[in-house]
Amino acid sequence: EEQLVESGGDLVQPGGSLRLYCAASGFIFSDFAMTWVRQAAGKGLEWVSGISEGGDRPYYTDSVKGRFTISRDNSRNTLYLQMNSLRADDTAVYYCAKGWQAFGPWGRGTLVTVSS
Amino acid sequence: ETVLTQSPATLSLSPGERASLSCRASQSLGTSLAWYQKKPGQAPRLIIYGASNRATGIPARFRGSGSGTDFTLTISSLEPEDFAVYYCQQRSNWRTFGQGTKVEIK
Numbered sequence: 001e002e003q004l005v006e007s008g009g010d011l012v013q014p015g016g017s018l019r020l021y022c023a024a025s026g027f028i029f030s031d032f033a034m035t036w037v038r039q040a041a042g043k044g045l046e047w048v049s050g051i052s053e054g055g056d057r058p059y060y061t062d063s064v065k066g067r068f069t070i071s072r073d074n075s076r077n078t079l080y081l082q083m084n085s086l087r088a089d090d091t092a093v094y095y096c097a098k099g100w101q102a103f104g105p106w107g108r109g110t111l112v113t114v115s116s
Numbered sequence: 117e118t119v120l121t122q123s124p125a126t127l128s129l130s131p132g133e134r135a136s137l138s139c140r141a142s143q144s145l146g147t148s149l150a151w152y153q154k155k156p157g158q159a160p161r162l163i164i165y166g167a168s169n170r171a172t173g174i175p176a177r178f179r180g181s182g183s184g185t186d187f188t189l190t191i192s193s194l195e196p197e198d199f200a201v202y203y204c205q206q207r208s209n210w211r212t213f214g215q216g217t218k219v220e221i222k
Contacts (some may be wrong), residue, residue, distance in 0.1 A: 019133040032159075035162075035211075037213075044213055044214070044215045045152070045160065045203050045213040046205060046213065047210070047212060047213065050211070059210070060212075095159065095160065097160075101165070101207050102162055102165035102166075102171075102205070103150070103152075103160075103162060104162030104165075104171060105159070106162075107159055108158070113146070
């Protein structure tokens with residue numbers, strides 16, 4: 001069974017940093033692009049970032065460019081999202097998902113709260 | 117940026133009824149559209165990809181249709197587990213989601 005498990009979410013102060021992790025299992029991780037999507041409380045889904053199978057092509061939504069870095073370690077079947085200069089409007093549940101054209105499956109998410 | 121507009125915002129229906137959800141794009145997408153189901157506290161679930169292809173394990177009562185700028189997700193006969201929020205997502209111009217349609221029990 002394909003499975004994704006996110007971790008690393010926490011309460012962080014504005015301007016702080018956090019690294020999210022997504023552990024993949026049940027499929028050949030290195031064969032698939034991967035994606036991060038977030039959902040703020042009471043809001044809809046927002047695509048955040050994606051990365052190619054080999055990790056050489058990262059993509060970002062405009063609001064996180066220059067602050068977030070997506071990466072992956074195919075030997076560890078793990079996807080990362082390094083988040084710097086965090087702002088209150090980055091507060092959300094962050095999901096990782098398999099794929100780039102359409103996303104599935106998804107993990108259950110990890111909560112990031114940016115607040116003083 | 118390609119904007120996706122979903123309507124209605126909320127659909128109030130009874131089990132067994134037919135649900136029809138709309139997603140309109142600000143520019144032509146061809147068939148580069150997917151639909152997702154989201155329940156509170158759960159991971160989103162891919163329902164439809166390529167506008168009309170059911171994802172693995174999705175029941176036949178879910179049908180996606182449309183191309184260009186107008187797309188529809190139809191649930192032929194609502195089951196209790198189908199009450200959720202549904203999002204469309206485009207992959208033609210980067211990636212964006214619609215704002216969602218909530219299908220609630222009447």
